[in-house]
Amino acid sequence: MENRYSFGGDEHIFVEVNEEMSLEAFFKSLSITSAVKEAEIKGVTEICPANASFQIKFDPDVIHPDDMLKELKSLEVAAEKAESRIATRIVEVPVFYQDPWTHETLMRFRERHQDPSATDIEYAARINGYDTVDKFIEAHSGAPWFVSMVGFVSGLPFLYQMVERARQIEVPKYLRPRTDTPRLTVGIGGCFGCIYSVRGAGGYQMFGITPMPIFDPNQEINYLSDFMVFFKPGDIVKWKPIGREEYDEAVAQVEANTFTPRTHDVTFDLGEFEKDIDGYNAKLMEGLYGN
Template sequence: MTETLHLPTARYTWGGDEFLFVEFDEAMNLTANYLATTVAQGLTGLALDGVVDVCPANASLLVRFDPDVLAPEELKRRTQELESQARTSTQHRAQTRIIEVPVWYQDPYTAEVVQRFREGYHQDPSGTDLDYAAHVNGLADAAEFIRRHHGSPWLVSMVGFVAGLPFMYQLVPREQQLEVPKYLSPRTDTPPLTVGHGGCFACIYSVRGAGGYQMFGIAAAPIYDPAQELPDFRDFLILFRPGDLVKFRPVDEAEYRSIQEQVEAGIWRFKQAPVTFDVEAALADPDTYNRTLLEALDGAEN
């Protein structure tokens, strides 16, 4: 007997002549994201003539193809085969990695921007984004919110919006997830490497630009390196891939400056380790499984 991932039948629709859209569920969850990522990896591995791009998202998949090379119904058939294989597999596991991301919480760069965008932009103009996030989650203060934010791993559910920006989903039971609404009106400025939060998703802004997520701190090292100067970017200019796991680690100003010096010298490397992500184990006992994931970083070097 094989286990089937219990989700509604995926919805297949066409976007004009060149796009196939597959929706595994209406809401983000580990099962839907696992299917989206696994089917995307399977399509990429098939290397079908006519497939231009494969873009997995939180709970869906978009495939761009050339209908003059690959018949639409053939692409749909091959995608459905991969979906069936992913659903009926006896093991729902993925080989991935866990990456430690140093973050300077309550830094002066995002704090300055926070103060510039209050009246008319934010739900609570009198405080800070961290104060507001703590309040809406029923926590004592910003310090408790920060502890909850970096205390558990996050799953990179998709990468996009701007080059290299990861959307991350907290690996805790749904009732424990941190949830914060976006700004009432988007800002016209967000510092690069801002660690933000909107809804149930965390993100890291890879470049400076507009944004509407609450701002909690700043990552200490680049996640997008177009020049591919740092060792972690030798193979690709974007750090994160869908399916990666992230552990935020708080740092103070001194360590932030030290990391910046290593970045400038071209020697900085992210601490990371290979792991096997097991969907059933993550759903069955999140606390125990998260400790196992985080232990993988103990022997890793950066």
């Protein structure tokens, strides 16, 4: 579809790149927002990329809304011709699946769930065609996930599974949102994974918890000292299943401020990825683990 532009009051332009989420739509959104940043258009105050759209905030006293619209449309043409390559990083995120804290929480809210007789991960495994929870965990953690946007709650990443669409895990959100979700819960709503950066309400299915903080407004955590939010759009996440002992060890390291996430810088090429998804993912993991 062609980009769909709409004004949000006097100081916002919202641009819908596609009605469906896809890596192609994300890359188009990222290319245009990057072009806006590089163009240094006078009056632009905020650039907010999302899953398959983006929003630009501007000062209408500096640039007229119609002129801002013209600037964006002119950048769209150039952005569409840009290569679908980005310099990014792979991040290993440890996950304690079926942990006691998310389990206690989900059991308090069974009346809001599609299947009150099952846990969130049991329900997700069943509706996605997996015979056991272990096989579901293998599918969830086996392939990397792309950070398509960060927001809604400060520091919360939205994650898109890097497999063929037919293999993507999809799970509906709770019938009614919970009033509580443990901090650093890992889960899925629709086709998007997430990590809850803070404790609060939520509707995503809960599968586990990570010991790795991803948001620190005080910037006291060693790897968040430069910026309070860990993830940025374009990051690639690889889940690492861990048990209770490894989880406790990681928590102790976080408390001692010695925990450091495993990361590896890469250049991601969408065209090469689409030629051989599983093969390309394997090469990405070689860089992360040094194989």
